Each structure stands twice: as C-alpha cells, then as structure tokens.
Amino acid sequence: MNLMRWSARLTGVPWRAAPQTAAGTEEGAPSGDVVVPGPRDPTNLATAAELLDPHKPQHLREVLNRIPAPVAVTYGPLHQLAHANRAYRELFGDRPTGLPACEALPELGTLGVLPLMDQVIRGGRPRSVKARCILGLTGNRYYNVSCVPLGTGDTGDTPVDGPPAGVLIFAAEVTDQVLAAARLREAERRQREAAVTLQRSLLPQKLDQPADLRVAATYQPGGAEAAVGGDWYDVIAIDGGRTALVIGDVMGRGLRAAAVMGQLRTAVRAYARLDLPPHEVMRLLDGLAMEIDANQIATCTYAVWDPQRRTLSYASAGHLPMLLRCPDGTILRSEEQNGPPLGTGGGLHVSHTLRLLPGTTGVLYTDGLVERRDEDIDQGLDLLARTLTGAIGAPEVICARLLRAMGVTSEHDDDVAVLAFQLPAEEPVEETAERPEPALDSASREV
Structure with a gap:
C-alpha cells in the first residue's frame, strides 16, 4: 500500500x-x-x-x-x-x-x-x-x-x-455491530425457547392407548440454528372403539406456526368426534386454515382405525405417504393420490380404506424425517422404507430407531414428528386371510 x-x-x-x-x-x-x-x-x-x-x-x-x-x-x-x-x-x-x-x-x-x-x-x-x-x-x-x-x-x-x-x-x-448482533441472537434464542415451550405444551402429554392398538410418538425440535416449526401428532379415541391417528405440519417457522398448529390440532379433535369420514375432516380443516391465516398452509394425514372391521380409513392433504410394514416384512406406501394442502381452498380430498392383518406396523411422519437439502426427497423415503423393514419392536422402540437411522439429532435443521402404531399379533391368522392392499376398495369416497 x-x-x-x-x-x-x-x-x-x-x-x-x-x-x-x-x-x-x-x-x-x-x-x-x-x-x-x-x-x-x-x-x-x-x-x-x-x-x-x-x-x-x-x-x-x-x-x-x-x-x-x-x-x-x-x-x-x-x-x-x-x-x-x-x-x-x-x-x-x-x-x-x-x-x-x-x-x-x-x-x-x-x-x-x-x-x-x-x-x-x-x-x-x-x-x-x-x-x-x-x-x-x-x-x-x-x-x-x-x-x-x-x-x-x-x-x-x-x-x-x-x-x-x-x-x-x-x-x-465494530462494537455497535457486534453488540447489536448479540442482542439479535439473544432475542432469537428467547423466541425459539418460547416457541418450543408452546409447541410442546400443545402436543399431547400422554397418548391414548387403545386395547387393540399400540401407539407411540416422538417430537424432535430443530437445532439451535433452526426456528421451531408447526409439526404435530395426535391419537384420539372416538365412538365404536375406533381410534383416530393424526400427523400434520404447518408451513413456516416460529411462534406463529406453533400457534396455528395448536388451533388445527384442537379442531381435529372436535371434528373427529363428529363421526365424519376422513375426507370430510380434511374439507373442514381446509376451510378453517384459510380463516386462521390465508398466507399459511399446512399438510395433514387423518386416519381412523376400526378394530371391528380391521380397516384403516384415511385421507391426506398434501402430506407424505404413510408407510406400512406387513407381518411378512413387506413395505407398502399409502395411496399417492391425495388432496392439496390445508389452507389452499376448493381442493378435492379423497378417503382411502385398507384392510390390515394382525402384526402390521404403520408409521406417520413429517418431512423433517426424510427431507435433506442435498438430496431428493425420494431418496429419504427409500431409506426410511428400508429402515422400517428392520425396525423390530414396540412402537416407541421403532420411533427411536427411525430417528437414529435417519440421522436426526438435537442439531437437526428441521423439526421432526413421528407417530408409530402396531396391531397386536397374538390373534391367529388364517391361511386365506387377505393381505393389505394399497389400492382403493369400495369404501373409498371422493368429494
């Protein structure tokens, strides 16, 4: 110089x-x-x-x-x-x-x-x-x-x-800039802690455990550098001994996403007790999401297990496919055809019905489990399917194994929610029993 x-x-x-x-x-x-x-x-x-x-x-x-x-x-x-x-x-x-x-x-x-x-x-x-x-x-x-x-x-x-x-x-x-950045980080930390607290308080503190269905769920917030999202899950006992299983994800981050998630979860519990088919529940949630915040959308899967008919009826609003592991180890993905995300308005939502054999295990999850920035999401779905094949044990063990195998830690860059359910295998299975099929049957409906 x-x-x-x-x-x-x-x-x-x-x-x-x-x-x-x-x-x-x-x-x-x-x-x-x-x-x-x-x-x-x-x-x-x-x-x-x-x-x-x-x-x-x-x-x-x-x-x-x-x-x-x-x-x-x-x-x-x-x-x-x-x-x-x-x-x-x-x-x-x-x-x-x-x-x-x-x-x-x-x-x-x-x-x-x-x-x-x-x-x-x-x-x-x-x-x-x-x-x-x-x-x-x-x-x-x-x-x-x-x-x-x-x-x-x-x-x-x-x-x-x-x-x-x-x-x-x-x-x-650069003292002023450094102190301003420190204040901003502290404000973001406090906001994140508040969002995590709100998020956890809105999730069920204890899941219902039906006599004919074993369930477990886990929620892992994103790491310190990631803002909290709106992932949620729920298990709801409804009339006739049936059980509703719910997984959802509000797009966006922070307190607003967590608050919207809480409103949608409360609404799902109310709609579930109206004895409505899954696609009708999706339609009502879609309208409610538009009223809450027209700029914020959410994905959701709502499923109902009927132990008398041994059927699982479900509808999806833009959510990732449910995975099922049959008693023989075969992995099935739920029907790809589903409605648009909640909050978009005017979309068609479809109910699908599957017959499940005793010993079947199912997994509902949010995108944080399978989505990576440097990979196509189909790679994550394939890895999850392979992992589920060897994940043997009770539902809570399966949740822990899936998180570990998919590389989800406390520093993960996105929220993750997983809901696993399992049909008891004690009941004898006849040789002519029908295996689960991913195709629609006569119980499927469309609006």
Whole structure:
C-alpha cells in the first residue's frame, strides 16, 4: 500500500508537495524533514525505509494522528514499532518505539494479529481478522483489524522487489455491530425457547392407548440454528372403539406456526368426534386454515382405525405417504393420490380404506424425517422404507430407531414428528386371510 498516495487524500493534507530546492528539501522546512509529495510527482517519492525510520520527524505521523481509528506502523522482520497514532495510544496507552511488536504491542499477540503480520511480510498481501474483543483503557471494544504491507519505494500497492519494508495495522471499530448482533441472537434464542415451550405444551402429554392398538410418538425440535416449526401428532379415541391417528405440519417457522398448529390440532379433535369420514375432516380443516391465516398452509394425514372391521380409513392433504410394514416384512406406501394442502381452498380430498392383518406396523411422519437439502426427497423415503423393514419392536422402540437411522439429532435443521402404531399379533391368522392392499376398495369416497 502506498501510504503517501493514500494520505494525500485525507482532509487537511495538500494534494501536491511544496516546491523543493536543489537540495531536495521544502523551502522554509527544516533540513531532514520528510515531506509528503504530490501523487502526480513519483520522482520525489520517499522510500518506505525513510518513512518508517522512527528517528526522523515525519509529516506522515501527523497524518496518522488525525485518523480517529487506532493505527500502528512497524518495520523490519521483527515488526519493530515505528509509530502508534493518538487513537492507538488512547486505547492502549503509550507504546515504546523501536522495540519488536511482541514487546511493544503485546495486545496484538492476544488478538492473534502477530502471525498475520508475519504472513504479510512473507507474502506481501493484506491479512485481517474480524470482531476481535480489545480490552483497552476504555473497556471492552470490538474491532476488525487489518494488516497491510508497506512497500520498499514502489509507487503501487505491493512491493516491486523484495519483501515489504513494514506493516500498517489498522483497527476499525465494530462494537455497535457486534453488540447489536448479540442482542439479535439473544432475542432469537428467547423466541425459539418460547416457541418450543408452546409447541410442546400443545402436543399431547400422554397418548391414548387403545386395547387393540399400540401407539407411540416422538417430537424432535430443530437445532439451535433452526426456528421451531408447526409439526404435530395426535391419537384420539372416538365412538365404536375406533381410534383416530393424526400427523400434520404447518408451513413456516416460529411462534406463529406453533400457534396455528395448536388451533388445527384442537379442531381435529372436535371434528373427529363428529363421526365424519376422513375426507370430510380434511374439507373442514381446509376451510378453517384459510380463516386462521390465508398466507399459511399446512399438510395433514387423518386416519381412523376400526378394530371391528380391521380397516384403516384415511385421507391426506398434501402430506407424505404413510408407510406400512406387513407381518411378512413387506413395505407398502399409502395411496399417492391425495388432496392439496390445508389452507389452499376448493381442493378435492379423497378417503382411502385398507384392510390390515394382525402384526402390521404403520408409521406417520413429517418431512423433517426424510427431507435433506442435498438430496431428493425420494431418496429419504427409500431409506426410511428400508429402515422400517428392520425396525423390530414396540412402537416407541421403532420411533427411536427411525430417528437414529435417519440421522436426526438435537442439531437437526428441521423439526421432526413421528407417530408409530402396531396391531397386536397374538390373534391367529388364517391361511386365506387377505393381505393389505394399497389400492382403493369400495369404501373409498371422493368429494
């Protein structure tokens, strides 16, 4: 970096040097003083060695002292201190010139700047660190610190030949920005904690356990960097010994999504007790979602298990397919045909019915379980199906195994809800018993 060209543009500094005598000094100036020349007169440029000589009075120091930011100039491979401007001394106190930076500028070692200065001398390129906390005479302050090479008599920004003669250390204060970012992170943390608390309070604290169906569910909020979403699940006992199974996901993040989720979950529990078919429940939820927030949509699967008929009737509003594992280990996906997400209005929702054999296991889940940013979602669905094939045990064991196998941890970048159900296998199965079929039967309806 050419300090002379750069400093000549500062307020109060002339663009051109005063006329010089044959001896090379300014008229009226004391002999030996170094004068900042005009940028268009390269023949009179002083060498960097002269500029960095701590034993000569220099007009450049006056220029640096006018800068409100801390600036220090070093020379030589040991980074001996040539000058620390007024702002630097106000921050750290007086610093002895002529000593190596490790002795004269110990604060730079604490900030990790000394190795950068070595890199500048070796490579001749600027180096910098960001948002370093400096404990100075005025308390804790944050600075972006830059180290810039000073050339050996060149007129450009990099040395012409040989290593740089020295290094200019410039600290730009960013305390306000750092503190503002810290306040923002703290506000986001508090909001996230509130959303997680709301989310968990709206989910069922204890699932109903029907005598003829074993169920378990789990909810894993996203990691600290992810905002809480609107995933939910529910198990509802309804008339005739039947059981409604629900999984849903409100699009969006934060308190608003969690609040919308709570309203939809409450509505599902009310609609379930009206003894309506699944597609009618979806239609009512669609209208309600539009009234709650027309800009926020949700996906949902609503299924009803009838132990008398051994059937599972369900409808889906844009949700991912349910997976079923038959007693022989075969994995089936629920019917792909489903209605649009809740909150879009005017869509067709379809009810489907399956007959299930004793020992069948089913899994309902949200997209956080299978969706990854760098993969197609079908890859996640295939992996989940393969995992379910070998996930043997009670429903709560299956939930834990699926989360582990799908790589869901406390640092996962999305919320995950999983609801697993299982038909007891104690009941003997006749050889002519019908296996589950994914196709529609005569009980399916459309509106």
